[in-house]
Amino acid sequence: MKLKLGPLTEDKPVKVTLELPAGLHRDLIAYAEILGHETNHTPSDPVRLIVPMLERFIATDRGFAKARKGGSSSTPTS
Numbered sequence: 001m002k003l004k005l006g007p008l009t010e011d012k013p014v015k016v017t018l019e020l021p022a023g024l025h026r027d028l029i030a031y032a033e034i035l036g037h038e039t040n041h042t043p044s045d046p047v048r049l050i051v052p053m054l055e056r057f058i059a060t061d062r063g064f065a066k067a068r069k070g071g072s073s074s075t076p077t078s
Helices: 021-036 045-060 060-070
Strands: none
Touching: 045 060
């Protein structure tokens, strides 16, 4: 089995506060455990998965990429 998320890189943390549904938190814990086994590392704090997952989601969202390339005024760019 190959997960979409690869090893996590160390980066300067930024504090963000949000509430997750309990089921999603359980899924993050399970994902962190599986990722730890797959990469031969101790499971990461599941909260650390959120940013790489969002980055991966955005990077692979074809509709978002197309809208961004199209220069839509409603799509913020950075």
